[in-house]
Amino acid sequence: MALGKNYEGQNCSLARALELVGERWTLLVVRDAFYGVRRYGDFLAHLDIPRAVLADRLATLVEAGILQRHRYQNSPPRDEYLLTDRGIELWSVIYPLMRWGERHFATGEPLRTFRHAACGTEIDPASRCPACGHVDVPPGDVESHTGPGIPAQPRQDPVSVALRQHPHRLLQPLF
Amino acid sequence: MALGKNYEGQNCSLARALELVGERWTLLVVRDAFYGVRRYGDFLAHLDIPRAVLADRLATLVEAGILQRHRYQNSPPRDEYLLTDRGIELWSVIYPLMRWGERHFATGEPLRTFRHAACGTEIDPASRCPACGHVDVPPGDVESHTGPGIPAQPRQDPVSVALRQHPHRLLQPLF
DNA sequence: TAGCCTCGGTTCGTTCACCGAACTGAGAGG
DNA sequence: CCTCTCAGTTCGGTGAACGAACCGAGGCTA
Numbered sequence: 001m002a003l004g005k006n007y008e009g010q011n012c013s014l015a016r017a018l019e020l021v022g023e024r025w026t027l028l029v030v031r032d033a034f035y036g037v038r039r040y041g042d043f044l045a046h047l048d049i050p051r052a053v054l055a056d057r058l059a060t061l062v063e064a065g066i067l068q069r070h071r072y073q074n075s076p077p078r079d080e081y082l083l084t085d086r087g088i089e090l091w092s093v094i095y096p097l098m099r100w101g102e103r104h105f106a107t108g109e110p111l112r113t114f115r116h117a118a119c120g121t122e123i124d125p126a127s128r129c130p131a132c133g134h135v136d137v138p139p140g141d142v143e144s145h146t147g148p149g150i151p152a153q154p155r156q157d158p159v160s161v162a163l164r165q166h167p168h169r170l171l172q173p174l175f
Numbered sequence: 176m177a178l179g180k181n182y183e184g185q186n187c188s189l190a191r192a193l194e195l196v197g198e199r200w201t202l203l204v205v206r207d208a209f210y211g212v213r214r215y216g217d218f219l220a221h222l223d224i225p226r227a228v229l230a231d232r233l234a235t236l237v238e239a240g241i242l243q244r245h246r247y248q249n250s251p252p253r254d255e256y257l258l259t260d261r262g263i264e265l266w267s268v269i270y271p272l273m274r275w276g277e278r279h280f281a282t283g284e285p286l287r288t289f290r291h292a293a294c295g296t297e298i299d300p301a302s303r304c305p306a307c308g309h310v311d312v313p314p315g316d317v318e319s320h321t322g323p324g325i326p327a328q329p330r331q332d333p334v335s336v337a338l339r340q341h342p343h344r345l346l347q348p349l350f
Numbered sequence: 351t352a353g354c355c356t357c358g359g360t361t362c363g364t365t366c367a368c369c370g371a372a373c374t375g376a377g378a379g380g
Numbered sequence: 381c382c383t384c385t386c387a388g389t390t391c392g393g394t395g396a397a398c399g400a401a402c403c404g405a406g407g408c409t410a
Contacts, residue, residue: 012286014206014269017276022202024368031189040387050369055388065279076377076386086279092301093275094189096267101192104240104261111187126267126311127301135310136301199397215358225398230359251357251406 020064021090025049029057030087031094033067034139036174037159038080046159066090083171091139091170092127099125109149117143117169139170195239196265200224204232205262206269208242209314211349212334213255221334241265258346266314266345267302274300284324292318292344314345 021027028047037043043054058081061067066087069079095114102110103125114123121131123142128135145167154160162174196202203222212218218229233256236242241262244254270289277285278300289298293316296306303310320342329335337349 012206012273013276013281014273015203015276016280017272018202020280021272022197022199024197027193027197028187028190031187041385044387050371051388052370052390053368078386089275089278092271093268096271097192097196098187098189100264100268101188101190103264105191105195106188128310135303216356219358225400226359227361227399228397253357 020060020066021093023057023060025053026057026061027090027094027097029054029061030066030083030090031098032159033081033083033087034091034094034170035144035159035163036168036170036172038082038173039078040081042159042174043081045157046155061087088139088171092136095123095127095139096125106149110147111149111151112163113145113147114170115143115145115167117141142170143167144170195235195241196268198232198235200228201232201236202265202269202272204229204236205241205258205265206273207334208256208258208262209266209269209345210319210334210338211343211345211347213257213348214253215256217334217349218256220332221330236262263314263346267311270298270302270314271300281324285322286324286326287338288320288322289345290318290320290342292316317345318342319345 021030025047029043029049032043032046037046040054040058043049043058044051047054049057058067062069062081064086065084067081068084070082072078072080115121116123116129116132116134116137118134118141119129119131120143121129123129123137127137129137134141144163146164150164154164159174162168168174196205200222204218204224207218207221212221215229215233218224218233219226222229224232233242237244237256239261240259242256243259245257247253247255290296291298291304291307291309291312293309294304294306295318296304298304298312298317301310302312304312319338321339325339329339334349337343343349
């Protein structure tokens with residue numbers, strides 16, 4: 001979606017945003033980055049995405065300044081992908097979309113809930129904390145909890161297991 | 176994206192939402208619906224979308240309960256596509272994404288601003304009205320205004336012309 | 351009644367992105 | 381030297397998007 005035949009006729013900021021973030025898989029990669037996924041292999045295992053597509057999406061996101069690549073060890077050389085501030089701002093899109101999908105297309109109870117780390121209250125679809133009145137709770141103050149709708153046979157990849165294990169603060173590394 | 180090879184492994188509400196709303200063009204169709212576009216031909220002219228793709232997207236959105244089809248005249252029989260409540264709730268995704276794109280990838284000034292109809296103040300990226308303190312301004316209370324960044328050679332299709340002509344309340348028909 | 355127009359699609363051949371399986375290469379570690 | 385892991389790249393096959401042409405229902409005009 002990004003190159004070649006894009007939305008160039010639409011001189012609208014929504015169209016420009018969608019050129020970057022509207023491609024298949026892209027928003028799920030960004031969601032995983034909020035969950036603390038940072039390495040190629042972990043995105044791969046958690047998303048069941050073709051390897052070539054993942055490599056392409058990561059490169060596009062880095063180029064767009066949504067992720068940044070960071071060398072976290074030298075031997076062997078390994079990089080991790082971290083959300084930039086620009087990427088972190090996408091929480092205000094991802095979270096409402098998640099809640100919208102949950103309200104209208106959920107099959108049973110939610111699999112995951114998001115709570116205000118400071119007070120433990122579930123955050124509303126507009127990112128407000130009903131308890132402490134905090135509006136626009138930033139993702140760094142959000143804790144992901146396993147929800148009541150967790151399936152009988154949950155996924156066994158390391159990322160899914162770690163996410164189930166215990167409440168986890170967004171943006172913090174999973175491992 | 177919707178059928179066949181979908182995100183079925185991802186039992187996450189974001190993935191389910193993206194199966195519907197994450198396909199190419201879909202969110203732009205919904206945006207146009209907020210602008211008051213209602214007829215096949217108007218979507219077509221404003222979006223420069225292949226006819227077959229538009230027909231497919233409209234059918235998918237109707238099936239998902241995001242748009243509803245409404246017969247507005249009988250001879251000749253003509254239908255219009257209107258946002259349902261479920262569709263209207265997508266404003267909380269579309270508006271933040273638009274503002275995010277504008278902040279980070281805009282070329283100059285915004286083409287369009289969104290004001291609180293009650294007080295005329297521009298609505299912030301989290302859908303709050305800074306003037307009257309209204310949080311979560313619903314799209315029906317939002318007026319679209321032509322912004323300062325309007326290009327020298329703007330589009331000449333009827334929808335673009337009507338949108339430029341005068342401030343326009345979201346969800347109200349354009350014509 | 352014939353001819354033409356509009357609207358809302360469908361059809362069809364080409365192009366392009368996605369898919370998944372196999373392969374590659376750098377760098378441990380034994 | 382052999383094997384393993386990690387992070388990709390390569391490649392043949394398939395499905396979706398593209399755009400131009402076609403179609404049919406139902407006016408309008410004469």
